[in-house]
Amino acid sequence: MCNVFASQDPATYACETRAIRLHGHCTSIRLEAGFWRILERIAAAEGTSPTRFLATLHDEVLAxxxxxxxxxxxxxxTCLHWLENQDRHAAEIAARAKRAA
Known part of the structure; x- marks a missing residue:
């Protein structure tokens, strides 16, 4: 029943710690590798770097x-939300691009 989940590569759920700068302060975030890959995909869709995406998300949530x-x-x-709502996210990016043009 769970073979597809049980057989996944352990590297996908190994924890990775990455250093980022938020408001001029260095901090580290520890997430499983699979989440980092999804955050990289989100950032690419947004046309930015993962670090910039994280800083922007942080600032917007604080606001x-x-x-x-x-x-x-x-x-x-956020990763789960993006996976479940990729069409909505793509439409939002398209609307932003249209407003900027």
């Missing part, structure tokens, strides 16, 4: 909510 309780968890759920 909306005033705080971020657990940024790593927010990033994991």
């Amino acid at each position: 909306r909510r005033g705080e971020i309780g657990n940024f790593a968890s927010l990033l994991r759920v």
